[in-house]
Amino acid sequence: xxxxxxxxxxxxxxxxxxxxxxxxxxxxxxxxxxxxxxxxxxxxxxxxxxxxxxxxxxxxxxxxxxxxxxxxxxxxxxxxxxxxxxxxxxxxxxxxxxxxxxxxxxxxxxxxxxxxxxxxxxxxxxxxxxxxxxxxxxxxxxxxxxxxxxxxxxxxxxxxxxxxxxxxxxxxxxxxxxxxxxxxxxxxxxxxxxxxxxxxxxxxxxxxxxxxxxxxxxxxxxxxxxxxxxxxxxxxxxxxxxxxxxxxxxxxxxxxxxxxxxxxxxxxxxxxx
Amino acid sequence: xxxxxxxxxxxxxxxxxxxxxxxxxxxxxxxxxxxxxxxxxxxxxxxxxxxxxxxxxxxxxxxxxxxxxxxxxxxxxxxxxxxxxxxxxxxxxxxxxxxxxxxxxxxxxxxxxxxxxxxxxxxxxxxxxxxxxxxxxxxxxxxxxxxxxxxxxxxxxxxxxxxxxxxxxxxxxxxxxxxxxxxxxxxxxxxxxxxxxxxxxxxxxxxxxxxxxxxxxxxxxxxxxxxxxxxxxxxxxxxxxxxxxxxxxxxxxxxxxxxxxxxxxxxxxxxxxxxxxxxxxxxxxxxxxxxxxxxxxxxxxxxxxxxxxxxxxxxxxxxxxxxxxxxxxxxxxxxxxxxxxxxxxxxxxxxxxx
Numbered sequence: 001x002x003x004x005x006x007x008x009x010x011x012x013x014x015x016x017x018x019x020x021x022x023x024x025x026x027x028x029x030x031x032x033x034x035x036x037x038x039x040x041x042x043x044x045x046x047x048x049x050x051x052x053x054x055x056x057x058x059x060x061x062x063x064x065x066x067x068x069x070x071x072x073x074x075x076x077x078x079x080x081x082x083x084x085x086x087x088x089x090x091x092x093x094x095x096x097x098x099x100x101x102x103x104x105x106x107x108x109x110x111x112x113x114x115x116x117x118x119x120x121x122x123x124x125x126x127x128x129x130x131x132x133x134x135x136x137x138x139x140x141x142x143x144x145x146x147x148x149x150x151x152x153x154x155x156x157x158x159x160x161x162x163x164x165x166x167x168x169x170x171x172x173x174x175x176x177x178x179x180x181x182x183x184x185x186x187x188x189x190x191x192x193x194x195x196x197x198x199x200x201x202x203x204x205x206x207x208x209x210x211x212x213x214x215x216x217x218x219x220x221x222x223x224x225x226x227x228x229x230x231x232x233x234x235x236x237x238x239x240x241x242x243x244x245x246x247x248x249x250x251x252x253x254x255x256x257x258x259x260x261x262x263x264x265x266x267x268x269x270x271x272x273x
Numbered sequence: 274x275x276x277x278x279x280x281x282x283x284x285x286x287x288x289x290x291x292x293x294x295x296x297x298x299x300x301x302x303x304x305x306x307x308x309x310x311x312x313x314x315x316x317x318x319x320x321x322x323x324x325x326x327x328x329x330x331x332x333x334x335x336x337x338x339x340x341x342x343x344x345x346x347x348x349x350x351x352x353x354x355x356x357x358x359x360x361x362x363x364x365x366x367x368x369x370x371x372x373x374x375x376x377x378x379x380x381x382x383x384x385x386x387x388x389x390x391x392x393x394x395x396x397x398x399x400x401x402x403x404x405x406x407x408x409x410x411x412x413x414x415x416x417x418x419x420x421x422x423x424x425x426x427x428x429x430x431x432x433x434x435x436x437x438x439x440x441x442x443x444x445x446x447x448x449x450x451x452x453x454x455x456x457x458x459x460x461x462x463x464x465x466x467x468x469x470x471x472x473x474x475x476x477x478x479x480x481x482x483x484x485x486x487x488x489x490x491x492x493x494x495x496x497x498x499x500x501x502x503x504x505x506x507x508x509x510x511x512x513x514x515x516x517x518x519x520x521x522x523x524x525x526x527x528x529x530x531x532x533x534x535x536x537x538x539x540x541x542x543x544x545x546x547x548x549x550x551x552x553x554x555x556x557x558x559x560x561x562x563x564x565x566x567x568x569x570x571x572x573x574x575x576x577x578x579x580x581x582x583x584x585x586x587x588x589x590x591x592x593x594x595x596x597x598x599x600x601x602x603x604x605x606x607x608x609x610x611x612x613x614x615x616x617x618x619x620x621x622x623x624x625x626x627x
Binding site for chain 1: 569
């Protein structure tokens with residue numbers, strides 16, 4: 001599955017399955033002098049939970065933001081349900097059924113819980129487009145109850161809430177949308193064990209329903225092995241490993257990362273003379 | 274409130290209930306007071322009421338209907354200017370060109386009307402020209418990426434210069450006002466009538482407050498000011514929101530410029546006066562509880578901030594305060610009001626009162 005690239009590093013070539021909902025081929029992205037993504041090849045099957053692992057700066061968030069329409073790739077192509085997919089905005093991607101939980105959560109501290117839950121998806125009345133706050137509040141309440149997160153008052157600004165509660169709101173907002181592909185960039189980052197378990201339960205439930213497919217950026221190998229069907233490891237702007245979670249282990253994943261550090265150290269030493 | 278003294282207190286267990294009851298009452302009143310004070314507009318309302326009480330008590334002819342009419346032009350135009358500025362300040366931007374637009378609008382109105390366009394159409398065209406000024410401000414800020422302080426400072430200077438050029442630095446009579454034998458309907462509606470400016474101010478403030486709290490425009494304005502990256506990630510078109518608010522702000526300033534020109538029935542090419550208008554507008558917004566940092570603000574607060582500035586200026590003038598002291602006192606008052614707002618803001622954050 002993995003091919004050998006230059007310097008003995010592993011680069012996964014484009015792969016495909018018959019039931020792919022999303023395919024990413026040869027995607028690259030630079031920010032000025034920094035190359036964030038070199039050559040990303042990745043696919044997501046229907047109903048699958050794909051775990052994305054990688055070091056800080058490996059390009060995980062850049063990849064997520066490229067798929068979700070927040071930024072454009074420099075080269076490469078993407079396919080959504082077999083059709084060429086070139087999102088020109090977050091709205092566009094959302095219309096096509098892709099929604100995102102960002103690493104920074106994209107919450108507005110000054111806005112209430114339910115305004116945040118419906119940010120850019122506000123419910124408005126007719127004929128005058130006033131916000132239907134009551135409808136949004138009750139629907140937000142349902143969505144949060146569904147996950148099991150306790151947030152007593154929904155009209156307080158989210159600035160007042162704990163990190164875990166904020167994260168739950170961001171996850172609930174995306175899960176509650178009509179999207180068929182969810183991108184979750186570290187959905188468990190700010191959470192304690194209890195709240196994290198709620199979110200993992202939710203993901204398990206979604207997986208059983210089979211309606212949505214997910215790409216999840218995670219840091220914790222145990223979470224990856226329990227919650228995901230397959231794992232992709234991103235290193236230095238390329239996917240270096242692509243395996244079903246049933247065929248890998250914490251030890252293997254750790255070994256690959258240790259190997260990367262060893263290589264990087266050698267490269268640094270060689271460069272230093 | 275029933276506060277019992279020791280001698281009247283009956284013996285036994287009720288002796289403990291008395292103070293307890295009054296304590297809950299007192300704490301209830303305190304909670305209520307705290308709730309009011311932590312309202313975004315709470316502190317500016319208190320300060321304004323205190324100022325009015327002070328002047329009513331110390332100046333003989335302050336609390337009269339004649340003086341109320343004198344007060345109106347000090348306050349109503351500033352309220353409209355501040356209302357537009359509040360939107361930008363919530364965005365985390367600022368528009369320094371409102372004074373220049375205020376100066377420019379009546380001249381362009383005069384020019385268009387002189388070209389043979391009827392009054393109302395000329396007014397609408399003039400407002401649209403000024404809306405275009407806002408568009409330029411917005412494009413330079415949101416698209417080109419110039420800091421709005423600098424972009425609108427440039428606009429302030431160039432537009433004041435342009436006004437002097439097209440007017441040859443000569444005042445002109447405001448169109449529609451130089452009619453012998455009473456005010457025309459046009460003049461009465463657009464600033465000439467005694468309460469015309471007040472009504473405009475109340476309508477503009479009411480509409481903009483409703484838009485701010487009850488529509489997507491308002492929510493997006495807060496979102497862009499509170500978390501610009503997050504707003505963009507959520508799919509909000511950040512640039513559009515900012516440009517739209519610059520256009521709104523310029524249009525408000527243009528409306529005030531025309532209203533004032535009609536009220537005084539002449540158009541004065543006076544950049545110094547225009548700059549004072551700018552300071553008043555921003556001061557009113559800030560005193561009203563809108564943060565320069567963005568993310569929060571209130572249009573109603575700006576209206577009360579404008580009222581506070583108007584009352585203070587009017588009261589000091591009637592009191593016979595030397596003109597040299599006027600700015601000094603105004604400046605002090607603004608700083609004190611701001612300090613109160615900041616303190617209250619901190620209390621609000623801590624108290625959990627929305």
